[in-house]
Amino acid sequence: MFKKYNVIVVGGGHAGCEAAAVAANLGSSVLLITMNMGTIAQMSCNPAMGGVAKGQIVREIDAMGGYSGIIADKTTIQFRMLNRSKGPAMWSPRTQNDRMRFAEEWRLQLESLPNLDMWQDTVREIVVKNGKATGVMTSLGISIESDAVILTNGTFLNGVIHIGEKKFGGGRTGEKAATGLTEQLIALGFESGRMKTGTPPRIDGRSLDYSRMEEQWGDEERGRFSFTDVPLAAEQRCCWITYTNERVHETLKKGFERSPMFTGRIKGLGPRYCPSIEDKINRFAERDRHQIFVEPEGWKTAEIYVNGFSTSLPEDVQQDALRLIPGFENAKMYRPGYAIEYDYFPPMQLDLTLETHHIKHLFFAGQINGTTGYEEAASQGFIAGINAHQRINDQQELILKRSESYIGVLIDDLVTKGTEEPYRMFTSRAEHRLLLRQDNADARLTPIAHRLGLISxxxxxxxxxxxxxxxxxxxxxxxxxxxxxxxxxxxxxxxxxxxxxxxxxxxxxxxxxxxxxxxxxxxxxxxxxxxxxxxxxxxxxxxxxxxxxxxEKEMDIVNKMRKMEDQEINPDFDYSSLVSLSKEAREKLVKVKPRTLGQATRISGVSPSDISVLMIHMS
Structure with a gap:
């Protein structure tokens, strides 16, 4: 029924879309398998792209020929450049987007690529032969061959949704979880863990009183993500700001005994920098209010995203608390907020190309690696798609350095340091952020993409x-x-x-x-x-x-570090033979398998004296 493909991409979220598109544009025959063709590139949480550090990532993807920036620009309903009052290293573009049009534009973009096919199904198993991924087996019992496989499963691996005392399987509300893959990967030697994320209730905007809220308009002088001339909408939509209060907090507290987070039913760690509303009022008890952003989901829909009110409390508690917020007195809920637990695979099991250590030609990208956010996922998918194509064609892999991109910082952090909670990008994570500005992403990365054949x-x-x-x-x-x-x-x-x-x-x-x-x-x-x-x-x-x-000072630092970054370590290096290394350093080096001496310096548990031992041995 199916031909053999060069690359199979599992999952149609932001990581999967970028992975499939870039591999196809490089010349690979690609099959994108997704559980639901109607939810390709779904904005599962907030209807927005970019933000602090995330906006830089979107611009970097665009500078290299990816589509996230173009799709975001085509579907923008409001644009803002954040942190304009600070230095240019902090400027971060952000858009509110039309959720339905965003998904539609991504699907149309994918369907325009001649090398890309799509199939609606669930992947139950990776076919592995002689330590190499050679295809997949689906829930329909279909075996499809390929030269490489990229897993971008998002929150679907053994996903469990929590609303108060209720819980049920699902990768997203209204969609079933994916089972079987985690168990197979564990049997193949992979380590897995659990993480949690959440989303707020969605509200009928016709039931809100906007006169009681603060207006928040976009920038008068519109910006864009893409370095191409994507036509921009002439108008923008308004967003609003309101606040919780002590009555809201007291109402929420009444539901704590039914909260899956506080009763221990949720085991996975959630995102530190995007806490639920119940977590906020518990951790910051001294605050008598918290900011709420009221964000439209599109040009024409009445649906409203209540940014800042992520919760897994019972739906009746959510409703009662919401109606105590100014402007929400008569709010009607479309659907309640919820938390979702899912499996992920600690990313220290990956190479900097995002290929796994255990299985050749198998790549992981997105939330399966412990990240959170559309932008972080899309950038990983983009790099995995490039490297899958390069790997099967025996061409040079692409590894972006920390000194040349936020994407390089993100992947190096994941692979070298790992993560036990959902990883989110911040400008503070990039030590060379003055060089990695959103305005110069094209100057930094377009020449690299041109050499790969992605840029005209x-x-x-x-x-x-x-x-x-x-x-x-x-x-x-x-x-x-x-x-x-x-x-x-x-x-x-x-x-x-x-x-x-x-x-x-x-x-x-x-x-x-x-x-x-x-x-x-x-x-x-x-x-x-x-x-x-x-x-x-x-x-x-x-x-x-x-x-x-x-x-000048920053480039001096980069040039000094470059010597270590360029000093490669054989991936088969036998660290156990170096008795002068500490025991912890040997364990971490064997696990991470650093590509360079520079990467080795960033591994937690590897001391300067351990690095000295390595340098002496290598010289």
């Missing part, structure tokens, strides 16, 4: 022109000066110290109060140069000038 020559040339244009502006500012007579009226207006002699434009722009347009006002030839370029290029140039000294 025309798109690469566009990136080169952008970089060269920004550099032209910076070089001009380094060479040209402005007189005190021309510049001082502007400086005085900006409450910045006047100059006493001709000063380079570059030095003036390093002042915090001064923008590139302020300098242009005082120097007509420079104004002519600036006016030739669009906002994106001008912003790049300004960032390069203002943070020039910081970039």
């Amino acid at each position: 020559d025309e798109r690469l040339e566009r990136v080169k022109r952008k970089v060269e244009s920004a550099d032209e502006i910076v070089d001009y500012m380094r060479k040209q000066s402005v007189t005190a007579a021309d510049m001082n009226p502007i400086l005085i207006q900006l409450h910045s110290s006047p100059i006493t002699q001709k000063t380079r434009l570059f030095h003036l722009l390093t002042r915090p109060q001064v923008s590139i347009f302020d300098v242009a006002q005082a120097h007509a030839p420079f104004a002519e140069l600036v006016n030739r370029y669009d906002k994106e290029i001008i912003e790049q140039a300004e960032i390069k000038v203002k943070y020039d000294s910081y970039f």
Whole structure:
């Protein structure tokens, strides 16, 4: 019935979609198997993409030819650039999206790829021969052959949904759990664990009183995720902010004795930085209110996502507490919030390519690796899809470094340090975040994707022109000066110290109060140069000038670390032969199998003295 495929992708969520698409675009024949063709790329939780550090990941995926940014832009109902008041390393794009259109656009995108087939079924077993994944067996009893398999099962592996004292199997509300795979993988030598995540109730927006809430509009000057020219909607939808109060908290507390979280029925650890509302009022008892974001689910639907009110309390308690929130007095619930427990596989069992140690040509991506978030999942799927294709074609694997992408930080953290709770990306996790900004993702990563064949020559040339244009502006500012007579009226207006002699434009722009347009006002030839370029290029140039000294220091650190990052370790290295290593270091090194000396330094339990032993032996 089925031909043999190069790559089979199991699961049609964000990781699965990116994995299937990129493998197909590289030339592999791909079969995407999903339990429900109607929920491909479903936004299971909030109808939003991006956010702090997550927005950087979406831009990185786009810079390399992935589709998450394009789909998000096509379905945006509101755009905001977060952290604008902070430095550019912290700027993070975020969109509210039309949930139904997002899933529809992803499906249409996948159906447009000639190398990609889809099949609705449940995978029960991985076919393994001689230690290598060679296909899958489905619940319909169909055996399908392939050269590689990518598992992107999300929250479906032995998923259990909790609402108060009720619990039932499911990978998402209204969808059954996937069984059998966990047990097989454990039998093959894999270690598994349990995690928990949750979601808030969905509300009928027609029953809310928005006059009692604060309006939250998007940015007037719309931004985008994609570096391509995706058409953007002319309008945006409003979101709202309201707050819980002490009456809400007291009502919620009455349900604690029926809470699956507090009674111990839920064993898995939940996301630390996205706690349920009951967890918030328990952990932060001193706070008399918590912020609630009221977010529309689309352009036309009345459905509302109550961001900040994730809960697994009984539905009657949820309803009673919600109606005590300002604006929710007459709220009608579409469906209650719930918690879900599911199996995951600690990611230290993976290589940096996301191929498993135990079974060759088997890759894991997304929540199966212990992460949370659409963006984290999509980036893993994208890298797994590339490496599955490269592996079966004996081509060079793709491993992004921590110094060149947030995706590299994410995968290195997972594989090197592991995680016991749902991993979420933050800017603080990236030690070189000043170099890994959302605005320069194309300059960092598009050349890499071009070498792989994912980016056209025309798109690469566009990136080169952008970089060269920004550099032209910076070089001009380094060479040209402005007189005190021309510049001082502007400086005085900006409450910045006047100059006493001709000063380079570059030095003036390093002042915090001064923008590139302020300098242009005082120097007509420079104004002519600036006016030739669009906002994106001008912003790049300004960032390069203002943070020039910081970039130099950061690159010095990166270059010093590069020696260790480039010093490769044989994957078959026998650590047990080095008696000078501590016992813990030997155990961790054998488990992680670090690719480089740099990766070895980041393994918990491997001390500087252990690294010295390794360095001496390798030299």
